[in-house]
Amino acid sequence: MKIDIVTIFPEIAKGPLSSSIMGRATKAGLVEIHFHDLRDYTTDKHRQVDDIPYGGGPGMVMKPEPFFAAVDALKSDQSKVIFLTPQGPPFRQAKAVELSRCEHLIFLCGHYEGVDHRVIEALVDEEISIGDYVLTNGTLAAAVVVDAIVRLIPGVLGDERSAETESFSGDGNRLEAPQYTRPAEFAGMPVPEVLLSGNHGVIAAWREAKGEERTLQNRPDLMEPPSISG
Ligand code: ADE
Secondary structure, three states, X not given: OEEXXXXXOHHHHHHHHHXXXXXXXXHOOOOEEEEEEHHHHOOOOOOOOEEOOOOOOOOOEEOHHHHHHHHHHHOXXXXXXXXXXXXXXXXXXXXXXXXXXXXXXXXXXXXXXXXXXXXXXXXXXXXXXXOOOOOOEOHHHHHHHXXXXXXXXXXXXXXXXXXXXXXXXXXXXXXXXXXXXXXXEEOOEXXXXXXXXXXXXXXXXXXXXXXXXXXXXXXXXXXOOOOOOO
C-alpha cells in the first residue's frame, strides 16, 4: 500500500508513523508512507496556504489552490482521497479494515478554521473525524487513522490473531476482555483462576462474558441496536 500525507506540519505525522510497528512495516516494504509539505504546492513567494473567510468570521480558511496542486501531482486511478475533519463521519474499525485493502490513500490535513469547501466537493472521496473534539489540525488525526489501517495489512502485526480477537473486531460491538500476565499474584491481586485452568472452552466463555460486562460498563452505546440512519 502507498500512503501520501499532505499537511503543513509533516513532522507531526513523521514521528508516530516512523517508530515501532509502523517503522518496521515501512522497512519491510509492506507500506510506503510519504510526507508532503502543503507549502511546497504554493506558487507565491510567501508560500501562503490560508486566507480570510468570505462572509466574515474569526480565523483563517485554507486556500484551495495548494490542495488542488497536491492532489493533481499525487493522484492516480487507484487513489482514494481522505480529508481529516471534525465534521466528518466518525472513524470506526470497520472503516480501518475497508481502507487497509486500498492500493493508495492520500490524506489531506486541515488547519485553522477549516478548508475552502471546493476542496471537499471536488477532490475528496471521504471525510473522516477521529472523535467529537477539535484538534489544532488534522495531522495527528491522519497519523491515528494511518496507524489503525497499516496494522491491519497482512504481515504488519507479528501475530495476525491479535487483530482478529481485539475490541471492535468481528461484529464490531464488543470490547475485549481484560488480559493478565505473570506473576499469577501481584500485590495481593490474583489472576482470575479460570485463566490458569488450561481449559480453552471455559476461558473463551469467561472472556466473552467479561467482554460483555466491560462493554455494558464502558460503552453501553455499542450494545444498542443500530439506528435506522445507521
Ligand atoms: N481536525 C481537527 N479535529 C479533528 C478531528 N476530531 N478529527 C479529524 N480531523 C480533525
